[in-house]
Amino acid sequence: MRDVIVVGAGPAGSAVACHLARSGLDVLVLEKSSFPREKVCGDGLTPRAVQELRTLGIDLTAPGWFPNQGIRLIGAGRSLELDWPDGRGLTRTRADFDDVLVRQATAAGATVQQNTKVTGPLQPDGRVTGVHTDKGTHEARLVVAADGASSRLSVALGLRPSRDRPIGIAGRCYFRSPRHDDPYLEIWLDLVPAGYGWVFGMGDGTCNVGVALLRTEHPDYRSLLTNWLAPLPPAWGFTEENATGPLRGAALPMGFSRRPH
Ligand SMILES: Cc1cc2nc3c(=O)[nH]c(=O)nc-3n(C[C@H](O)[C@H](O)[C@H](O)COP(=O)(O)OP(=O)(O)OC[C@H]3O[C@@H](n4cnc5c(N)ncnc54)[C@H](O)[C@@H]3O)c2cc1C
Incomplete structure (x- = not known):
């Protein structure tokens, strides 16, 4: 036992x-x-997540961790860079x-x-x-x-998620990109027709690029990603030939549909 x-x-x-x-x-x-x-x-790891890693005794000076200083929000024709108020985030x-x-x-x-x-x-x-x-x-x-x-x-055990909370669906892909060392986690807030996108530099020559949307609204994350990336600058490298692997999808439970019981 x-x-x-x-x-x-x-x-x-x-x-x-x-x-x-x-x-x-x-x-x-x-x-x-x-x-x-x-x-x-x-x-992407926020400074709070990074603090948890410290309490676990993880060596954050070892190779493989890439720091970021905040988030860049893009929406309504504007771009806003917000530095983390306390410490740095990481990607891995x-x-x-x-x-x-x-x-x-x-x-x-x-x-x-x-x-x-x-x-x-x-x-x-x-x-x-x-x-x-x-x-x-x-x-x-x-x-x-x-x-x-x-x-x-x-x-x-009979502990089911709340049905009245939204469920999202997401897709992500890695691309070789010169933006891999961007010091901000970038989030696009108003993808068309609905949803958000992210570009997180991994510091290893690649970016983690993905989209998420409410499953009820528009469940096709593949075309959402394609339509978002198509007009972006070619120099960023978010094209099929720069993908280092396939686009993969996952469910994205939201709004505390699951809570500790
Ligand atoms: C598209 C997407 C993007 C996200 N982006 C971020 C982000 O940038 N930053 C962030 O902080 N969070 C992000 N999240 C959320 C993050 O992924 C989760 O919060 C995190 O993975 C939860 O960790 P966990 O250990 O609870 O569960 P999981 O990471 O899901 O781990 C569960 C583990 O249990 C194992 N398991 C499952 N069933 C069994 C079984 N029957 N027997 C034995 N083992 C089993 C699985 O194999 C797995 O290893 C994202 C989530 C999604 C879907």
């Missing part, structure tokens, strides 16, 4: 595992994929970022079991006492559901 089982080794799971293991608890993290793995994201691909965090959790003493899918809660008398996985059953005094926005473990 473990002290804690953490389901999912995304940033939430690795962070909680790291803190709990460091405080002396016996922590088992169960993750269905294996690291490094990709995750559709903007890859999720392939790297999640791997760094899971290593930190392991270094703190957590046992991380990858390629292990949790299939449901173990609930002999109503209380959750562990989980079933595709490789067997594990018991613990506490189970943390850190299995992401769709949290199937929560759903299995």
